[in-house]
Amino acid sequence: MLVRVLGSAAGGGFPQWNCNCPNCDGLRRGSIRATARTQSSIAVSANGVDWLLVNASPDVLTQLRAAPALQPARAIRDSGIAAVLLMDAQIDHVTGLLMLRERSTPLPLMATPEVLSDLSDGLPLTRVLSHYCGVAPLPLALDAPQAVPGLPGVTVLALPLPSKPPPYSPFRERPRRGDNIGLLLANPQTGRRLFYAPGLGEVSDAVLATMRGCDVVLVDGTFWTEDEMIRMGLSRKAAAEMGHLPQSGAGGMIAQLDRLPSGVRKVLIHINNTNPILRDDAPERAELTAHGIEVAFDGMEIAF
Ligand code: MLT
Ligand code: MN
Ligand code: ZN
Numbered sequence: 001m002l003v004r005v006l007g008s009a010a011g012g013g014f015p016q017w018n019c020n021c022p023n024c025d026g027l028r029r030g031s032i033r034a035t036a037r038t039q040s041s042i043a044v045s046a047n048g049v050d051w052l053l054v055n056a057s058p059d060v061l062t063q064l065r066a067a068p069a070l071q072p073a074r075a076i077r078d079s080g081i082a083a084v085l086l087m088d089a090q091i092d093h094v095t096g097l098l099m100l101r102e103r104s105t106p107l108p109l110m111a112t113p114e115v116l117s118d119l120s121d122g123l124p125l126t127r128v129l130s131h132y133c134g135v136a137p138l139p140l141a142l143d144a145p146q147a148v149p150g151l152p153g154v155t156v157l158a159l160p161l162p163s164k165p166p167p168y169s170p171f172r173e174r175p176r177r178g179d180n181i182g183l184l185l186a187n188p189q190t191g192r193r194l195f196y197a198p199g200l201g202e203v204s205d206a207v208l209a210t211m212r213g214c215d216v217v218l219v220d221g222t223f224w225t226e227d228e229m230i231r232m233g234l235s236r237k238a239a240a241e242m243g244h245l246p247q248s249g250a251g252g253m254i255a256q257l258d259r260l261p262s263g264v265r266k267v268l269i270h271i272n273n274t275n276p277i278l279r280d281d282a283p284e285r286a287e288l289t290a291h292g293i294e295v296a297f298d299g300m301e302i303a304f
Contacts, residue, residue: 001046001154001187003194003218004070005300006053006063009037010198010222010272011092013059021232021274033280037298038063039092040198040270042218043070043081044185046153050082052110054183054196056096066299082150083108083138087198088180089118090166097125101132108149109135112142112158112178114165122168142178145186157184159210163201163243180243184210192304194218198270201243203256211260215304219257221268221295224248224275224284232274244270247277247288254291262292265304269296 007013014037015024026032038059044052049072057063064070070080081100084107087093097119100107107129111119116137119125126135140146145157158181165171165179182197193214200207200220211217222244229235239246247253247268257266268288271277276284277295288295 001044001185001192001194001304002048003185003196003216003302003304004043004067005269005296005298005302006041006043006067007038007057007059008269008271008296008298008300009039010270011039011090012273013037013039014271014273014278016273019234019273021234023275023278024273026279034278035297037271037278041093041096042196042269043067044154045080046151046187049080050151051080052148052151052154052156053081053084055087055093055198056084056100057092058095060096060099063298077102077104079103083110083148085140085148085156085183086111086115087183087196088163088165089115089123089169090199091123094119094123094125097129097135101129103133106134106136108138110138110140110148110156112140112181114171114176114178118165118169118171122166122170140181142181153187153189155186155188157186158182159184159206161197161200161207162204163199182207182210184214187304194302194304199243200245200253201240202245208256208259211264214264216265216267216302217257217260218267218269218296218302220244220253221247221271221277222275223272224277228272228274234274248284254288254293257293258291265294265302266292267294267296267302271295
């Protein structure tokens, strides 16, 4: 099975259009060693022809142009994207759905009933799309393996993650199970497994047990420190309030990933543009390397 990282940055991308933090400014000026990144999305395939798009980022068109494998060109209008699966209803994960409106048939859309409800209410993308290609909703069950229609050789399992729905959601202050998920991708033939969770506020016993049984974990790399955005004067919110566990510090993501067996490949994704790990020569990046942790980049391919 193959995962292709289409976008490895958090919401806003890197550099972010209006941001002059040391990373964004340094990248624009060419004064730091770092690579631009688009907003978080991956594509999964067992046969290299049919793909599951996991999250539809606002950068999806740019991402598809950079990934010819997702465009098998079997007909005059065609795409390798068999279905789209959503991890949550956040803007950086869903607004690309509007860019897929030229399909000739309804877009198969796998998401929990909670995410589908936000997308027909607070941010009514599915209602808007009904005037174009429409969507074929495929409700995603929690804690149960599910096949993906049109995608041979891939099963998905959604794990509920405790976190808030997006700011626009009518349920913002009344979170529901299913607002946010982690995704276990499995190849039923080989038994190989990858856990994907671009937003992970805490590593619960259930998440740890899942990650221990995986070949690869591709998890939340948003922030290095809890107060990164606050210290730079960019936000009043700490990482925890945004549902992201920072890498550094006691109980942080590095410490959590250290609890996994040594054979598990560990990769961070959904990196915020303020995070020092984006600089190839940063000491924080060297610390990750010392712990056997990789940083995802756009175009990265992970076979498992
Ligand atoms: C998040 O994961 O916190 C989001 O990237 C926020 C956003 O897209 O606005
Ligand atoms: Mn995000
Ligand atoms: Zn920035």
